[in-house]
């Protein structure tokens with residue numbers, strides 16, 4: 034198997050970036066993804082720490098920028114657009130939202146966001162909200178409003194994402210959804226214990242929906258601030274052994290440096306990143322799509338065949354998107 038050829042030829046899908054959402058972010062940073070060989074990225078336009086109005090302002094700014102730069106970028110409607118972008122040598126992207134505070138308790142906001150290019154949403158960013166429970170908060174489960182949101186996301190065609198939510202909320206979501214459910218950027222806690230990581234029950238339930246778990250590249254979720262290739266391989270192998278290779282992808286949560294000063298908002302709501310969860314680690318390391326060539330070398334050495342590697346790189350997430358977006 035010629036791995037370099039495979040990498041050039043395969044669909045490469047990154048299910049989530051960790052860029053701090055703000056209308057002032059210069060999206061030329063997306064070039065780092067295309068330069069590393071990625072074809073598609075889901076980039077967040079908001080998370081629960083922000084007011085919903087700031088999410089809309091960020092979405093407006095990003096959407097405008099992407100449409101203005103149509104010579105390099107395609108804003109995805111369905112999976113066909115990703116193929117079209119590859120043929121035209123362009124980079125495909127869609128937007129995601131981390132937490133339902135962005136809905137302002139209004140179910141009609143789901144289809145509005147869909148209409149503006151949002152194709153993936155998660156329920157609660159670390160702390161509880163009106164839709165459900167976050168992973169660093171009391172485990173209270175999916176609310177009645179949260180159930181309505183799952184149905185509406187299924188109806189309009191937005192990928193249902195369980196990352197950042199608490200155990201019971203994730204299990205409720207996976208039972209309620211009629212479409213495959215993902216953990217876009219979460220790692221198995223059997224390999225590294227962290228409240229942001231997920232247990233075997235959650236991984237099995239996700240696989241049962243036909244879903245995918247995206248490997249997160251942040252050092253504190255992989256290990257003791259550890260982004261070694263061998264460490265990432267241990268996470269991938271664990272999920273593959275538990276539920277099969279067709280349920281793994283990448284959601285690196287990677288962010289290049291940005292010019293926007295995010296210190297004010299981070300200091301204003303430290304409760305979203307509680308003490309004892311390694312968020313205060315100095316110099317948190319971060320694996321991004323640049324490591325994919327080395328990672329697929331390692332995956333081949335582990336014995337994964339070409340179709341499994343194509344699955345990890347993008348086909349597994351594409352399967353979920355094809356079942357959801359159309």
Ligand SMILES: [Zn+2]
Pocket residue numbers: 131196197218286
């Ligand atoms: Zn996240």
